[in-house]
Amino acid sequence: MTKNTPEFPLAKLHFDNAFTRELPADPLLENMRRQVTGSCYSRVKPTKVAQPSLIAYAREVADLLDLDKDSCMSELFTEVFSGNSILTGMDPFAMCYGGHQFGNWAGQLGDGRAINLGEIVNSRDERWVLQLKGAGPTPYSRRADGLAVLRSSVREFLCSEAMYHLGVPTTRALSLIDTGEPVLRDMFYDGHPEEEPGAIVCRVAPSFLRFGNYEILASRGDKELLKRLADYTIKTDFPHLDQTAEDIYLQWFSEVCSRTARLIVHWMRVGFVHGVMNTDNMSILGLTIDYGPYGWLEDYDPEWTPNTTDSVGKRYAFSNQGLIAQWNLVQLANTLYPLINDATALQSTLDNAYTREFTSGWKTMMANKIGLDRFIDESDTHLIKELTDILQEAETDMTIFFRQLAKLDISETLDISQVPEQLIQAYYRPEQLTPVYLNRLHKWFKDYRHRFQAGSITNSARTALMDRTNPKYVLRNYLAQEAIDKAANGDNSGVHELLELLRRPYDEQPEMEKQYYRKRPEWARHKPGCSMLS
Ligand code: AMP
Ligand code: MG
Numbered sequence: 001m002t003k004n005t006p007e008f009p010l011a012k013l014h015f016d017n018a019f020t021r022e023l024p025a026d027p028l029l030e031n032m033r034r035q036v037t038g039s040c041y042s043r044v045k046p047t048k049v050a051q052p053s054l055i056a057y058a059r060e061v062a063d064l065l066d067l068d069k070d071s072c073m074s075e076l077f078t079e080v081f082s083g084n085s086i087l088t089g090m091d092p093f094a095m096c097y098g099g100h101q102f103g104n105w106a107g108q109l110g111d112g113r114a115i116n117l118g119e120i121v122n123s124r125d126e127r128w129v130l131q132l133k134g135a136g137p138t139p140y141s142r143r144a145d146g147l148a149v150l151r152s153s154v155r156e157f158l159c160s161e162a163m164y165h166l167g168v169p170t171t172r173a174l175s176l177i178d179t180g181e182p183v184l185r186d187m188f189y190d191g192h193p194e195e196e197p198g199a200i201v202c203r204v205a206p207s208f209l210r211f212g213n214y215e216i217l218a219s220r221g222d223k224e225l226l227k228r229l230a231d232y233t234i235k236t237d238f239p240h241l242d243q244t245a246e247d248i249y250l251q252w253f254s255e256v257c258s259r260t261a262r263l264i265v266h267w268m269r270v271g272f273v274h275g276v277m278n279t280d281n282m283s284i285l286g287l288t289i290d291y292g293p294y295g296w297l298e299d300y301d302p303e304w305t306p307n308t309t310d311s312v313g314k315r316y317a318f319s320n321q322g323l324i325a326q327w328n329l330v331q332l333a334n335t336l337y338p339l340i341n342d343a344t345a346l347q348s349t350l351d352n353a354y355t356r357e358f359t360s361g362w363k364t365m366m367a368n369k370i371g372l373d374r375f376i377d378e379s380d381t382h383l384i385k386e387l388t389d390i391l392q393e394a395e396t397d398m399t400i401f402f403r404q405l406a407k408l409d410i411s412e413t414l415d416i417s418q419v420p421e422q423l424i425q426a427y428y429r430p431e432q433l434t435p436v437y438l439n440r441l442h443k444w445f446k447d448y449r450h451r452f453q454a455g456s457i458t459n460s461a462r463t464a465l466m467d468r469t470n471p472k473y474v475l476r477n478y479l480a481q482e483a484i485d486k487a488a489n490g491d492n493s494g495v496h497e498l499l500e501l502l503r504r505p506y507d508e509q510p511e512m513e514k515q516y517y518r519k520r521p522e523w524a525r526h527k528p529g530c531s532m533l534s
Contacts, residue, residue, distance in 0.1 A: 012066070013087065014120060016119055017119050019093075033141055035108055036108070043093045045092050046132055049082050049083065052082030052200075054073070054176075061161075062174065065128060082179060086117070091118050095208065097109055098110075100328070102278065102315060112137075113144065114133045115131065117130040127206055130204055132200050134199060150197040151481075151529065158502065160172055160201075160203070168270060169263050171204065172203065173203055175201065183198040210283060230336070230339060241255070253336055257354035258286075258354070258357050261353070261361055262357070263288065268362060273297065273306055274321065275310070277324045277325065293307040293308070296399075296475060297398045300398040301318070302392070304318050305318070325358070367380055369466065373457055380451070387444060390440055390444055395432060396427055404426055405470075406470065410448060410452060410459070419441065428520075471506055472506060475502060478521065
């Protein structure tokens with residue numbers, strides 16, 4: 001085994017565990033399920049695993065921690081990020097939080113299968129928290145086992161990094177490790193549990209605090225600790241805010257609103273559906289957090305949700321995400337009320353910093369998707385609405401449609417008897433391209449052309465704007481599933497290839513086109529893992 005000699009980068013990691021140092025800990029050290037009050041976390045160690053092996057690591061995240069390739073390929077790395085070894089300076093703990101799940105207050109939840117190892121301050125003076133997901137039970141595990149299976153870990157690992165490279169705020173993923181131990185799971189909740197390979201992801205973020213961390217304290221009437229946690233958050237994660245300002249909590253809430261607005265606009269831009277936007281899955285930093293039953297829109301269907309347990313209510317469907325984020329922010333506003341005592345100010349902050357920012361951000365983003373540098377209400381409201389209606393009239397692949405639209409020279413006259421050849425590959429069902437549909441589509445092209453002629457943007461500027469707004473490659477649900485199926489058979493090449501591909505989602509990468517720039521194949525339409533998840 002690689003020795004953790006002083007010159008080895010893993011030994012040089014500089015831990016500075018502000019969270020455990022500054023906030024009160026659960027006095028009990030026993031690892032048993034319980035309600036934890038009067039504290040923000042419980043110290044708990046990861047459970048050791050039999051035979052961990054590294055499936056993949058993300059070099060950009062290793063860079064954040066000043067870890068080189070040799071460190072990441074070392075046995076010690078696998079030992080540490082499977083939870084088998086604790087480095088000097090680490091202070092492992094699980095956080096206490098609550099949450100509203102599907103609209104109802106669920107009480108204490110907490111890190112049931114996440115264990116924070118410690119906080120690193122890197123050579124650039126940035127703070128990064130390391131967190132293992134799937135490393136065994138904690139006091140917050142309730143009736144579950146604290147473990148994670150390979151399929152969900154591959155999905156979390158790949159999607160975290162894909163989102164980062166797409167420019168979407170997200171928690172990061174350093175490593176994906178096979179534990180060598182099976183986990184029993186009832187994948188379809190039909191009473192037929194099966195053994196699946198277990199895995200652990202090491203997540204990395206400046207903070208893993210969620211709305212639920214504050215909610216649990218307010219729900220218990222613990223105003224003093226709520227204030228302490230809020231002060232801690234502002235000092236540590238919002239250092240640009242003036243802590244002595246009289247309205248500091250309102251300023252902070254306002255920034256959380258703005259960040260959340262920007263986050264959801266990004267999701268809408270790339271076609272991401274989180275799937276479980278409970279308040280315990282809302283990051284206080286406005287990051288995408290907790291990759292569970294998420295999915296990517298393939299055919300543009302605003303009502304689509306990847307989460308089977310949400311298939312009736314569709315609370316967390318694609319087009320609902322803006323409203324749900326607002327609902328979640330209302331819960332946060334209620335939570336912070338004891339610190340602010342001004343309902344009118346909270347409401348107007350919500351209206352201005354969330355609702356208005358989300359609406360204007362969404363408009364600009366949609367304009368950018370079709371190559372307009374700004375959204376003009378009078379002309380573009382109709383233009384965008386009509387386009388999103390058309391996209392639903394015939395089953396159309398969202399990613400391919402927008403990407404290909406940039407390739408259409410709009411100054412050219414189009415043959416109105418067919419779909420322009422640049423776009424044809426975006427359609428799932430050729431029989432839906434009826435004369436009525438074509439008529440509507442070409443009428444839209446005409447309006448679109450007029451809009452450009454009225455503006456001053458050149459065709460090449462339009463294309464460039466579209467190509468940096470519309471990704472060519474996203475983590476399509478079936479692509480992730482194919483990589484998972486391979487990995488379950490001991491072949492990690494699919495994971496590596498996707499990780500590589502998704503590093504440059506806006507680049508053409510012509511050599512990858514044939515395999516990855518493809519709409520969902522028919523076999524994947526209803527296949528578990530490829531279309532729906534739970
Ligand atoms: P999620 O729906 O994954 O965001 O999880 C909601 C809550 O359930 C969180 O407190 C999780 O930590 C917990 N949880 C989810 N899966 C497990 C598991 N396998 N073992 C223990 N706790 C879990
Ligand atoms: Mg969660």
